[in-house]
Every structure is written in structure tokens, then in C-alpha cells.
Amino acid sequence: MPPISKIPNPRYVIERRSRARSAVTAALEGYRAESDSLGAATVIIGVLGPEEKNHLLRLLTDEGDGGVRQQADVALHLAKDPTPSVKKAVASACVAVVRFRAKSNQLLGTSIGPRLWRTASGQGRLKKLGRPSVVNNRKVCQTVRDYLLQHSSYTAKRIKVAGKIVQVRNLKRSRRALWTSSAQMQKLLCLRAWYTHLGKHQSHFKKLKCRSDVCTFCHKYDKVFLPSLRTLLSQSESKMIAHQPDYWKAIQVYWNSLKLQGKTDPDDQCSLQYVRAAIKYMRRMLAARAALPVPDVAGALGARLDFHKDEADAMAALAKANVILECCEHHFSGVKRQHGFREDKVDNLEHHCVDIQLDFMENMTTPLGPEEAQDWFWATARQSITTLGFYAHYWLNGVEHRQYFHFISDILNHDSAFAVQAFGDLLLRLGLSDQHTVLHVFADCGPHFRSYEFLWCLVEVCKSKFPTVFLHFLLEHHGKGRNDGQFGLQRRWAVDYARDHVISDVSDMKGALEAGAMMTMSLDPPPAGPSYHIVVFTPAAKPKFVDKLDNSKTDLQIEYTYCLRIQRHPVPMYVAVIKDFVYSDRSTDEQKGVSIGNVVMKRQPAKEESWRVSYRKTEPEKDNLNVGVLQRRLDHQKHAKLANLAARADPEIVKLARDQRREAKRKAKYL
Ligand SMILES: [Zn+2]
Ligand SMILES: [Zn+2]
Incomplete structure (x- = not known):
């Protein structure tokens, strides 16, 4: 069908459209009131211009004897099911007269579908994608x-x-x-x-969901904060330019020269470095202008006051962003420091040191098995299995040992009490000698390890085995690199085994993991490659008492430190000396450690009588960046800060984040 002629004169269009509108409405009302279809049709035909009338008549007379009967059909359409040809005609008329589909529908009290409308206005049919009718054969x-x-x-x-x-x-x-x-x-x-x-x-x-363990601070910084900072910067920029076109010139020159020297943050202006400089710069610009006399021109004073006000507002907004940037920088800096120290320990482990990293794995559930075991699966309730992973690294008789331990258990407490018992058991399994005098323990900031209970356990280890024990915490949400690797393997072993075996309980799981470990070790046999050990761990009954460091006698707040050192006291009467270094890289300088004070144990009745089933908490993702937490950390750790600023886009941090994301993806819950 050819497109309906275009109407060039806008006045004509408006006039005619309003005519059509009232006429159609009247026709509709008239028809409804008197059931006078002929009359209604006549009115409709009456409002059409000669061109459209011809067109409509042509369409109508294409089929059958034309004339009044079809005109009546048009009116009939207003209330009843129209025939396809009438529908088309009405649509064409509406396209020509009313020109908007929604409006036409409103006026006629009926509906012309989008497809019909497109055809009527000569735009051709909507493209149909695929064949919706064929769904199931x-x-x-x-x-x-x-x-x-x-x-x-x-x-x-x-x-x-x-x-x-x-x-x-x-x-x-x-x-x-x-x-x-x-x-x-x-x-x-x-x-x-x-x-x-x-x-x-x-x-x-x-599509199984990945459980993401990516750091929420880094994530929110990228997704929420940076975009808003970008907007803020460009807003304040244009606001100042409106008052003084060359306002930013000097700082631009300065920033560009820094950039040439490669001294700017990789995120360029969306960084603490720039925002800090910008605030300083604006303060100077404000002071310089305030010192100048107001020009003797009408409106000059008002203009200057406006300028001052806008400038002050922009500065206040930037200052707010600056606070957030400082908190985040503190976080990035911590990530870099703790990981740097950790990797250095892994690469250059001294012969008298033992390095242990530990973490809990997300629970696995059983039964697992091949398809044939079908009915059996549904007859049995699903059970969870806890895994506590250890990575132990040490030298023995000139040979470097890298051992992974998978402690699997029915007990689902992911708490300090469990960690303490398992840790004691682990130490007995390592081939340690008297030459090992320093123990480094790396853990994440989970409450199971960053606790006064776990710390006390290490005090006891210090008393009995290692004269010096370090407890290092990897940054919140940035921990457990080595353990994640072993957990990934463990998942794969279990899945592989379950293809043709049934894993119904912990002892089956042990078999499965041992088979997998054997396979993995055959590819890169120890001692050159790491060794894997599967331990079914059944701790003794949950202790009735909890022993922990009594921090009321100390200055220690464990939630604000990433590095503690426990040293055996030379006088046996005293327990030990604990020094807080805040960050691990500071522990090489004795001066930087602060003794926490009196090391005393506190024994409390345990809150729970027996081991129990526990669930891993998942955190909501929708909240804003939690600046409060970062701010508190910054306040407590200010004295230990480095002079250099850490950038979010620092290659090291970017790499860490990328590895972590990948790891999180790999950890998708297939089990
Ligand atoms: Zn982070
Ligand atoms: Zn943990």
C-alpha cells in the first residue's frame, strides 16, 4: 500500500486534526446513543479531507459493491468486531486524519494494533523473529x-x-x-x-549462580563511587568556568606536566591525588580573588559573591569526596601491603620459618553420584561437609615442603573453637624439628581467625613449640589465595569421582578426594610439586570452656590490626609478649611494634554446648560503599600509614582483583 500523502501545512494539520477529533467523538457518541451506524459513518466520512475520503472509499470499494454499506461498516467497527478490510480502512483513515495511534484508539474507543498501524502508514510489517509457533516437536x-x-x-x-x-x-x-x-x-x-x-x-x-567473593569495597568503589566522582568533577569544573573561563588553567598545566613524568594516578583525575590538589587549588584561587578589590562596575559585587558561593559549594562537595577517597586509598594500600608481604614470604621462605595459611571452604553437600543411583538420592536427606584448608610451607633437611591439608568434617561450626582444635592437630602432622623457630600464620579477617580465642591458641603454640609466632591477616575480602586454589581442586576431585561413584558421607568424600589428590600429585609429584593430604577431622567434644586473650588488660583491638607477633617471654613466669605491628611489612622494624600490654588468659563458659550446624552468611550487595568501616580503620591505623598513595588502578591491585574475580567464578557452586 502506498504511504498516505503527507500534509505540509502545519496549520492545516492542526485544524483538520481537531476537526477530526471532535467529529469522531461526536460520531461515536451519536452511534452509541441512537444505534445510527449510517449517520456515524457519514460523519466520519464527513471529516475526512477529499484526499483521504477518496483513499478510504477506494479501500472500501475495493471489496464488494462499495458505497454506503461499507461506510456503515466503518461505523460498526466503532463498537463491534470489524472485518479485516474495514479494520484496514479505518486504520488508514486514522493514520491520515488523527496521525497518532494512541490518540486514535482513545478517540475511537477501540484499538488499532501496532502491526496494523504500521501497515496502514506504509511502514511495512514488523519483522517477526524466529517462528514462535514451533515450540515443541x-x-x-x-x-x-x-x-x-x-x-x-x-x-x-x-x-x-x-x-x-x-x-x-x-x-x-x-x-x-x-x-x-x-x-x-x-x-x-x-x-x-x-x-x-x-x-x-x-x-x-x-545457569548456576556464581557466589561472588569479590571485595565489596573495591567493587563499590568502581561501580558506585567512581561514576559519581566523575560527574561531580565535571560539574564543579563547568560551574567555575561559567564564572571565569580560564579558572582551571594553572592546575591543568601542573597536572599535565605531572602526567608527562608518569607521576599521576592511573585513574587520572578520578583519584585522591587530583581531588586533593583541586581542593587546595580552589582554596588558593578563592584567597587570591578575595584579596583583589571589587572592580568599580555595576553588578561586580553581586557577581563576585555568586562566584564565591559556587566555589565554596564545589569545594564542600569535593571535600566530601576527598574523605571517601582517603578511606578507600587506605584500603587499597592495605591490600597491597599485606599481599606483597605474603607473596614475598612464599617466594623467599627462610629455613627456620614455617608458613601456614588457613581458611574455611564453603560447605559441600552430599550425596553426590552418578545418574544410576537416582532413587537413592531422593531417599536420603542432603548433608553438608565442612572443609578447613591448610597450606603449610617449610624446609626440612634441605628440602622445601609445600603441603596442603583438607580437613573434612560433619561438624559445621566455622568458628574459632573448630579452627583451634584443627590447628593443633595440623601441627602434629607436620614434620617439624627444633630448627623451626618462627611460625607465620596467615588468615583472612573472618571472625573465626581474627579472634581473641584463635590468638590465645597461638600464644599456647608459642609457649610449647615456636618461640616466635606471627599472626598475619590478609585484608578484609582479599584473603586466602592459596586456600582457594586447593578448594577449587577439591571441588573438581569430588565432581570427577561422583561421575561413577556415590559419595554419601564424609568417609566416601575422603576416598573421592584422595583419588583426586593422587591424580593431581602424579602430574607434579612432591617434593617438587605440592602434596595433598585428606584428613577426616573429628574433634573432641566441644570444650565447655573458651580460653581467650583477655583484651581488657591490653590496648589491643584485634579488628584493627593485620599483624601481631607473639614472643615467648624470657622469664617463664610471664606468658608471652605480644606486639602489634598493624601491618606485616612493619614487623621487620622492632621499633614499629607496640607491646599490647599484659598478656592474660580469660576462661569463659562456652556459649554453645556442642558442635552445631551453621550456615555461611551472604551479604547484601545493594548497599552503598560502607565508608564508616573504612573511616574507623583509617583512624585507628593512621600512624602506620605509608607516605605514598596507593591507587585503585595500581597494576598490583588490579591484578589481585582480577585473580579474585576469576577465582570467584571458578568457585561457582556446582556442588
Ligand atoms: Zn578491596
Ligand atoms: Zn574465612
């Missing part, structure tokens, strides 16, 4: 299934579909991405049909 099912199989991976998870147990497969990409990236699938099904089909007929293909 054997061939489609099979083709889609083959495609999904190609783009998914094995998991040990099972679900019940229509009374049958099926193996869940994890899609490597989202369902949408899988459709958009395949011409074949698009030809087969439109997107809506794709979703429906997958939901109904391929429900065991799932």
Missing part, C-alpha cells in the same frame, strides 16, 4: 538439546523433572546470550519461544 527438542549440551558443563547436581531425576548441566552463558549468538536457534525459535521452550522442555539446563 521432536526435532526442535533434539536440535536445541544438542546445542545446549555443547554449551554446558557437567555438574553433580540433580533435580527432579516430571517425577524423574535428571542431572543438571550448567550453561556456560546466559540463555539469552546462547540464543543471540546462534543463527540456527534464532531460526528455530523466537526469543520468547526460546525461553518458554527451555523452561518447559530443557529445564535441567541451568
Whole structure:
């Protein structure tokens, strides 16, 4: 159909449109009041311009004998189901007269669909994607299934579909991405049909969620704070330029020269370095202007006052951002320092030192097993297994040992009490000698390790085994590199084994992990490669009492330190001396450690009588950057800060964040 003629004169358009509007409304009302279809049709025809009238009549008379009857059909359409040809005619008339679909629908009290409207205005049909009608036949099912199989991976998870147990497969990409990236699938099904089909007929293909362990501070800094800072900077920039076009010139010159020397933050102006400089600069500009006399021109005083006010507002906003930037910088700096120290220890371990890193793994659930064991799965309730991982690194008789221990257990307490017992057990398993005098323990900031209970456990270890014990904490949300590696392996071992064995309890799990460990070790045999040891750990009954360091007798606040050193006291009467170095890199300088005061044990009745089942808390992601926490840390750790600023985009921190993201992805809960 040819496009309806365009109407060039806007006045004419408005006039005619309003005429049409009132006439159509009147026609509708008239028809409804008197059931006078002929009259209504006449009115409608009456409001059309000669061109549209011809067009409408042409359309109407194309079919049948034309004339009044079809005109009446037009009116009939206003209330009843119209025939397709009338529908088309009405749509064409509306396109010509009313020109807006929504308006036409409103006026006629009916609905002209988007497709019909497009056809009537000569825009051609909407493109239909795929064939929505074909959703379920054997061939489609099979083709889609083959495609999904190609783009998914094995998991040990099972679900019940229509009374049958099926193996869940994890899609490597989202369902949408899988459709958009395949011409074949698009030809087969439109997107809506794709979703429906997958939901109904391929429900065991799932995109399993990754549980992300990425640091919330770094994440929020990137996603929430930086964009807002960018806006703030450009706003304050243009505000000042409006008052004085060359306002920023001097600082630009300065910044560019720094940049040439490679001395600017990789994030350029979105950084503490720039914001600090900008605030200083604005303060100077303000002072310099205030010192000048107001020019003797009408309105000069008002203009200057406005300028001052805008400047003060911008400075206040930047100062706010500056506080956040300082807190975040403190965090980045800490990440860099603790990890730097840790990696250095890993690479250059001295012969008298023992290095241990530990962490809890997310629980695994059993039973796991092959498809044949189907019924059995659903007859048994699922059970969780705790893993506490240790990485131990030391020299013995000139040989470097790297050992991983997987302590698996039914007991689900991820707490200090469990960690303390397991740690004691671990020390007995290491081949240590008297030459080992220094113990370094690296842990994350989880409450299970950063606690006065765990600290006291190390005091006892210091008394009995190592004259010097360090407790290092990796930065909040940035811990456990070595342990994550071993947990990744453990997951893979279990999944592999479950392909043709049933893992129903801890002892099955031990078998599974040992088989996997054997496999892994055969590829890179110890002592050149690391060794893996699986331990079914059944601690003694939960102690009735909790021994912990009595921090009321000390200046220590464990939540604000990343490095504590415990040393055996030369006089046996005293327990030990604990020094707080705040950061691990400061522990090489005796002067930088502060003795926490009297080291005294406090014994308390345990809160819980026995070991229990516990769940890992997941944190909400939607909150803002929690500046309060960072601020408190900065306040407590100010004295230990480095002079150099740490940048978020520092290659080291970027690398750490990337590794962590990758690790988090790998840790996707397949089990
Ligand atoms: Zn972070
Ligand atoms: Zn932890």
C-alpha cells in the first residue's frame, strides 16, 4: 500500500486534526446513543479531507459493491468486531486524519494494533523473529538439546523433572546470550519461544549462580563511587568556568606536566591525588580573588559573591569526596601491603620459618553420584561437609615442603573453637624439628581467625613449640589465595569421582578426594610439586570452656590490626609478649611494634554446648560503599600509614582483583 500523502501545512494539520477529533467523538457518541451506524459513518466520512475520503472509499470499494454499506461498516467497527478490510480502512483513515495511534484508539474507543498501524502508514510489517509457533516437536527438542549440551558443563547436581531425576548441566552463558549468538536457534525459535521452550522442555539446563567473593569495597568503589566522582568533577569544573573561563588553567598545566613524568594516578583525575590538589587549588584561587578589590562596575559585587558561593559549594562537595577517597586509598594500600608481604614470604621462605595459611571452604553437600543411583538420592536427606584448608610451607633437611591439608568434617561450626582444635592437630602432622623457630600464620579477617580465642591458641603454640609466632591477616575480602586454589581442586576431585561413584558421607568424600589428590600429585609429584593430604577431622567434644586473650588488660583491638607477633617471654613466669605491628611489612622494624600490654588468659563458659550446624552468611550487595568501616580503620591505623598513595588502578591491585574475580567464578557452586 502506498504511504498516505503527507500534509505540509502545519496549520492545516492542526485544524483538520481537531476537526477530526471532535467529529469522531461526536460520531461515536451519536452511534452509541441512537444505534445510527449510517449517520456515524457519514460523519466520519464527513471529516475526512477529499484526499483521504477518496483513499478510504477506494479501500472500501475495493471489496464488494462499495458505497454506503461499507461506510456503515466503518461505523460498526466503532463498537463491534470489524472485518479485516474495514479494520484496514479505518486504520488508514486514522493514520491520515488523527496521525497518532494512541490518540486514535482513545478517540475511537477501540484499538488499532501496532502491526496494523504500521501497515496502514506504509511502514511495512514488523519483522517477526524466529517462528514462535514451533515450540515443541521432536526435532526442535533434539536440535536445541544438542546445542545446549555443547554449551554446558557437567555438574553433580540433580533435580527432579516430571517425577524423574535428571542431572543438571550448567550453561556456560546466559540463555539469552546462547540464543543471540546462534543463527540456527534464532531460526528455530523466537526469543520468547526460546525461553518458554527451555523452561518447559530443557529445564535441567541451568545457569548456576556464581557466589561472588569479590571485595565489596573495591567493587563499590568502581561501580558506585567512581561514576559519581566523575560527574561531580565535571560539574564543579563547568560551574567555575561559567564564572571565569580560564579558572582551571594553572592546575591543568601542573597536572599535565605531572602526567608527562608518569607521576599521576592511573585513574587520572578520578583519584585522591587530583581531588586533593583541586581542593587546595580552589582554596588558593578563592584567597587570591578575595584579596583583589571589587572592580568599580555595576553588578561586580553581586557577581563576585555568586562566584564565591559556587566555589565554596564545589569545594564542600569535593571535600566530601576527598574523605571517601582517603578511606578507600587506605584500603587499597592495605591490600597491597599485606599481599606483597605474603607473596614475598612464599617466594623467599627462610629455613627456620614455617608458613601456614588457613581458611574455611564453603560447605559441600552430599550425596553426590552418578545418574544410576537416582532413587537413592531422593531417599536420603542432603548433608553438608565442612572443609578447613591448610597450606603449610617449610624446609626440612634441605628440602622445601609445600603441603596442603583438607580437613573434612560433619561438624559445621566455622568458628574459632573448630579452627583451634584443627590447628593443633595440623601441627602434629607436620614434620617439624627444633630448627623451626618462627611460625607465620596467615588468615583472612573472618571472625573465626581474627579472634581473641584463635590468638590465645597461638600464644599456647608459642609457649610449647615456636618461640616466635606471627599472626598475619590478609585484608578484609582479599584473603586466602592459596586456600582457594586447593578448594577449587577439591571441588573438581569430588565432581570427577561422583561421575561413577556415590559419595554419601564424609568417609566416601575422603576416598573421592584422595583419588583426586593422587591424580593431581602424579602430574607434579612432591617434593617438587605440592602434596595433598585428606584428613577426616573429628574433634573432641566441644570444650565447655573458651580460653581467650583477655583484651581488657591490653590496648589491643584485634579488628584493627593485620599483624601481631607473639614472643615467648624470657622469664617463664610471664606468658608471652605480644606486639602489634598493624601491618606485616612493619614487623621487620622492632621499633614499629607496640607491646599490647599484659598478656592474660580469660576462661569463659562456652556459649554453645556442642558442635552445631551453621550456615555461611551472604551479604547484601545493594548497599552503598560502607565508608564508616573504612573511616574507623583509617583512624585507628593512621600512624602506620605509608607516605605514598596507593591507587585503585595500581597494576598490583588490579591484578589481585582480577585473580579474585576469576577465582570467584571458578568457585561457582556446582556442588
Ligand atoms: Zn578491596
Ligand atoms: Zn574465612
